[in-house]
Amino acid sequence: MSLLQKLKNRVRSKSIHVCFVDVGSCNGCDIEVLACLAPRYDIEQYGIYVHNNPREADILLVMGAVTPQWVDKLVAIWEKIPEPKAAIAIGNCPISGCVYNRRDSYIDPPAAKHIPIAAQVPGCPPRPTEILAAILSLAPTIFENYEEKKR
Amino acid sequence: MSESIIWYLREFLRTEWIRKFLLAKTDPLVTPPYFKDYPTLTGKECTACYQCMMICPAPGAIAVLRHDDGWRPEIYPGHCIRCGLCVEACPEDVLQSGRVLEAQHRDRTGFRATFHLSIDREICMRCGNCCISCPVGREGEPDGAVLKIEKGGVQILNSDLCTGCKTCEVNCPNRGIRVARVVEGVQEAAA
């Protein structure tokens, strides 16, 4: 492994930019992601920054049970994120559709049908600590040796 | 303007603030004991009464499965919304989650579920799917069945034997038979 690659690995695992997109949730999960910003959990001490801008994001947090309006837009947002990237499904909604996944609803879960999902955080809503643990456990493995793997 | 600056100065000169600033430490990321997490097994024996499945509000969250050494409920994270209703509904205390079981014993609370069948005679085409699919009383004598086709229509023989599983409702091609799960929250008077 080249020195440059080592440096990149190190930098990438210490600076993760997160973007979240709400594709039809009850916003319970949104506010739990926001709660991660609170000084109690302090997501920024791990080098995770919530910017909500797909163009500079590394990790996309998907919340909600994919409503018809979002089917194409979610893919568009996913394509705007520069490589290397990963998506995490937060909450039951993008995993299974939660309680909305019944006859007569408009939603189209799971989110994995539309974009590749690297990890899932089940719960309705998951605790901020669970969200934090998921991002932290995923980040080093997904971004490690990205250039070498690509070749 | 000056008032505002004074406020900020006072805010940042509090001893508490200075101490926190110098000794900043995030709270330990612990889960409090009263958090209702996914239900876990207590090790007591499950009698396969399906009360937990009947009350669960989330689709596909819980299933009571037969293992070599008996029945056991299984919770599926990703579907379960951690509401704790199954813990309260179970008469045998097989499941537990957070402080739910403890509070239930302390307050003597519980749920009472009854199941009612209603048949829409106009929609029903007397195919008998419901009677065949109903799992109750299959191996036993025919008197133990809930439903039977008789006198040119579906008759409800023993409605108190119904376990509310909705198998008949799912198998009915017309939604002619419907199962109502009526649940009451009850509390015994303190002894």
Place this chain on the structure above:
Amino acid sequence: MKKTVDVSIPIGPMHPCWKEPIRLKCETIGERVLRTEVELGYMKKGIERIMRGRPWQEVMFLAERICGICSVIHNMVFIEAMEGISGIAVPPRAAYLRVVVNELDRMESHILANFSYCYTIEHETLAMYLLNVREIVLDQLERITGSRINTAYMIPGGVRFDITEEDAAALLAGLARVEEDVERYTRMFATSYLIALRSRGVGTMTREKAIEAHAVGPTGRASNVPECDLRLQHPTYQKLGFTPVCRTEGDNFARNMVRFDEVMQSISLIRQCIGQLPEGPIRGGGACTAGEITYQGEAPRGELTYYIKSDEYGRIIDITVRTPSIMNIEACTHHMINDVTSVADVTSTFISSDPCVACTER
């Protein structure tokens, strides 16, 4: 002067200030924004359609998940409507516990709304302070109900868990911390020169306009419409002796101050409830039956209406929900964002009316 529009600026559906997807179209001349138009439809899940044909134990969870921030009030209004239909009486202890949990939820929601506002006007210090206070409130909610959000606490005929002596003591201790902190932050907010520049006199809505647009909740009460607080009609609140908070300015500043004051008011209501908590059972039983009702309650964002029709086993035949954000978003786009000086004020004014897209579209 003929007003011609230079350019129409879209804000959203993904925007750093929006937590939920919504799109505003701003028609601008130079820096000034003349009009805005709101575009909804990103969150429609059809919850009311899913609810039909289901008994209360399933609909309760769907109702809660109409909005995750004010989940308790959706639970409460739905359950009280079902109780109204079926003639189920609530034990007094349970009625007081409901008020405790509802007020905790209101505090949490108001603090979050003020956090969003401070974050939008880029006052991050105060925003983070508020977010940290909210954690204390959520701890108390978790202590009583077992979850932070989507608590599923109320059931027909009572509540799910009783509150013990230790829990009540811990709750009061937590509230004392919140009170001390929120009081300081309120003064920081009220006296700050920079916040006043961004908030005072921005997005003003008069009482006439507020009544015309049917603004509800803190948005209405900031424009001097105190009668829009439906807690005045709730029997338990009437017993507690309750007067709504009200301000006259009707601008962004007033809306945030109303929410700060209501947090303090909620603290005193909870203290009163814990002080007067009667002994007795917490569940009375009783099955849901057939009937029809229109029931209203005061959500953190304003008036929440449920129309319910049920069959003889308590299954929902028809249900309609009207949530407060519908009126507030309309009032905001028509009467507040009128000829404001810049696009930055559009976002802050919109956030100050505390819009909740999930419950608007359901």
